[in-house]
Amino acid sequence: MFIETATRSVAKSLSWRVLATLTTFSLVYIFTGQIETAITVGGLEVFVKMAVYYLHERGWNKLNFGRKEIRPVVVWLTGLSGSGKGRLSEKIAEWLDSKALKTERIDGPSVRKLFPELGFSRPERIGHIKRVGLLVSTLEKNGIFVVASFVSPDQDAREFVRSLCKNHIEIHIASPFDYTRNEKHRMLVERAKAGEIENFAGINEAYEEPQNPDLRIDLSNEEDEVALQKIFQLIEQRMHAG
């Protein structure tokens, strides 16, 4: 992060005033041939323009024309393992970045890499998602957009996260298990089905479907691009809503 110091602004203002006034002085001198008139006009311009500039700024400050309030959005993607949450959330974060909005992407695997001791039992999961909620809501409070993708199978935990946020969008990625495009993933699902992995949401653990998600998307029925357009439109609405 760079800041422009007051010294730099003062120096820049002075150098601009000198250049601008020299320009006016030269123009007047060229067209009138009178050095005295050129000096008088140039000299007066220094002060008159400062006053005009000041009034111009104050006037604009009173006008709301072209001013837009942006409210950061927390986009929460929930859905089964392999449903395509991660792929979409990457695209959403890229899109937000491309609009020069500060964006943080966060997902289960990256957080669990930091905390390998985290279990998958119901109380551990719920505690985990709640703490992620503190993270995303603190980011939101500081003007940062968040794209979070977590299986987050527990309704309670999701509601807690929503309650912490001011501008929260819940997207249910409802693609079925057989949708997954990833071979490694398919193997995980097979192993869970064989009982080798415990607490696997949708197989040997409940996935509590969101009752009123802002969007529900099934990527086995819908192209990524179409789904993304819906999501982008919803984010646009929410970031501009007063």
Add this chain to the structure above:
Amino acid sequence: MFIETATRSVAKSLSWRVLATLTTFSLVYIFTGQIETAITVGGLEVFVKMAVYYLHERGWNKLNFGRKEIRPVVVWLTGLSGSGKGRLSEKIAEWLDSKALKTERIDGPSVRKLFPELGFSRPERIGHIKRVGLLVSTLEKNGIFVVASFVSPDQDAREFVRSLCKNHIEIHIASPFDYTRNEKHRMLVERAKAGEIENFAGINEAYEEPQNPDLRIDLSNEEDEVALQKIFQLIEQRMHAG
């Protein structure tokens, strides 16, 4: 968060150019009495000033004079319950705010209010502080200063937090137990001494003193103001260090 749309900037630029040129036109007309000269100078000014402004901007972009890089800092206060961490961290956050730096303050009680189920056993504490580390380092990554005050008695957990951050200051508030100015606090300490409260760091639980804190402050020996000046100076150094 408000943004100025491109439309607003265009409208503002145009209205400024009209005003500025009308000013020049009027000055020339008043001092020469020649309307033609005034029109020629004013008309030419529109184009000449735009070119001069552009060159002025480009020139300044190449100059680093007055440009300062700011790196957000994570200020971590560790110390016994009642040592004065909270009081100092409030002042530090106020000071950062007063410099128009985005700042988030976070402490044990406020986080534990959100997660009442959090215990105080060693593994619970360590897990808790590590997760706080993810929060503070994500904020730092997004350009936000953090002032965190936690007893955080475990060296491992503190080291983990430091390892996640890029620009981390550890301050050990080393005031002794009998320092506390708070009556409620004194009672807590008495109860812990009587064995009524478990896992109370410094009484029936180890407080592992930081080995190499960036600062060590004992508020029973030092006025708040003096301590704060040292802290502010250190933060200033670190936020400007390349």
